[in-house]
Amino acid sequence: MPTTPPVAALVTGASRGIGLALAQRLTPHGAVIGTCRSDPPKAEGLRWAKVEMTDPASITRLAEELDGAPLERLVCNAGIYPDKGQALEDGYPPGMWAESFAVNVTAPFLTVQALLPNLRAAQAPRIALISSQMASHTRAPGGSYIYRASKAALLNLGRNLAADLRGDGIAVGIYHPGWVRTEMGGSAAEISTDEAATGLAARIEDLSLDNSGAFLTWDGREHAY
Numbered sequence: 001m002p003t004t005p006p007v008a009a010l011v012t013g014a015s016r017g018i019g020l021a022l023a024q025r026l027t028p029h030g031a032v033i034g035t036c037r038s039d040p041p042k043a044e045g046l047r048w049a050k051v052e053m054t055d056p057a058s059i060t061r062l063a064e065e066l067d068g069a070p071l072e073r074l075v076c077n078a079g080i081y082p083d084k085g086q087a088l089e090d091g092y093p094p095g096m097w098a099e100s101f102a103v104n105v106t107a108p109f110l111t112v113q114a115l116l117p118n119l120r121a122a123q124a125p126r127i128a129l130i131s132s133q134m135a136s137h138t139r140a141p142g143g144s145y146i147y148r149a150s151k152a153a154l155l156n157l158g159r160n161l162a163a164d165l166r167g168d169g170i171a172v173g174i175y176h177p178g179w180v181r182t183e184m185g186g187s188a189a190e191i192s193t194d195e196a197a198t199g200l201a202a203r204i205e206d207l208s209l210d211n212s213g214a215f216l217t218w219d220g221r222e223h224a225y
Contacts, residue, residue, distance in 0.1 A: 006070040006122060007031050012053065012111060013078025015040055017182040018130070021197035022075060026204075035062065035078065053078050053107035054099065063114035070125075071118035073204060076108035077130040081184050083146040097146055104150035109157060119170050126171045126207045128200070129158040131215070133176040138224040155215060155225070162213030171212040175203055178218040191218075 007030070011023040014034025020043060023034045027045040034040065040048040049065060052058040080103045086092050108129060112119075119125040133139055135151035158174035165172060177200055179190045199218035206220075215223045 004067055004069040005031065006072060007033055007066065007118070009033070009073035009075060010066075010071055010115070011035070011075040011077055012051065012107070014046070017184070018177050018180055018193055018196050018200070019075075019077040021193040022077065022200050025197050025201035026073065026075075029072070033066075054102045056110055059107065059110045059114050062111075063118070066115070066118055068121065069118060070122035071115055072122045072124070073126055073128065074112065074115055074119060075128045075130070075204070076111055077128075078107060079104045079130065079151075079184075081144070081147045083144055086144075086146075088143075088145075092145055100146045100150045101153070104147075105153045105157065108154060112161060116168075120168055124171075124208070125169065126173065126204060127158075127161065127165075128204045128207065129154055129172070129174045130177055130200070131155045131158070131174050133179075133217070133223060135176075135215075136224050158215075159213050166209060166212060169209065171207045171209050173203060173207040173212070174215045175200055176215070176217045176223050 009026040010033045011019050012035045013019040014023040015036035023032050023046055026032050033047045033049055035049050035051040037052055049062055051062050080100055082096050083092055131154045132151040134148045135155040155174050158172050162172035177196045180196045181187060181192055196218050203216055215225055217223050
């Protein structure tokens with residue numbers, strides 16, 4: 001019986017910014033699928049799947065569409081930062097907390113959970129979680145409470161997934177992509193999307209059970225937890 005061809009990478013939130021640049025960097029390894037919420041951009045070499053990250057059923061449908069194909073690299077990149085500039089006195093409404101955790105924490109977990117059979121079917125499978133230096137409890141200058149808390153939760157999620165999936169041969173990396181010139185990072189940020197994507201692609205290729213669970217920067221430095 002013929003087997004379903006492997007998927008080299010699946011990148012969530014790949015319609016723009018770091019996600020798009022990173023998905024394009026991974027195409028030399030084979031078929032790459034990017035997820036998007038609406039109409040995807042024109043990007044050579046990418047396949048697209050429409051996924052609403054706040055909808056568990058949408059994530060389940062993504063797994064069904066893969067139809068058992070081995071998945072070599074899962075990159076959980078989709079994320080939001082809605083609380084930039086919120087005031088402590090009257091900002092950070094409950095709905096903003098709920099949506100942020102749904103996208104930044106729950107969705108990555110559900111995506112990993114839904115695609116576990118695909119990852120287990122691959123050779124040397126790996127999961128990359130795009131967190132942030134704002135997840136670090138040693139770097140706490142204040143503000144952005146929702147984003148910081150959600151990215152810290154994603155860091156914790158990655159550390160625990162690394163422990164639980166080691167027996168399956170699945171390596172898990174958690175990465176700070178740098179302060180990147182995107183809509184989220186702003187025009188004053190330090191590096192371009194190309195620099196971030198090139199560094200992250202290299203980190204994903206270096207990811208193995210030997211360094212599973214590490215929290216690294218885009219350029220390969222260990223980041224404080």
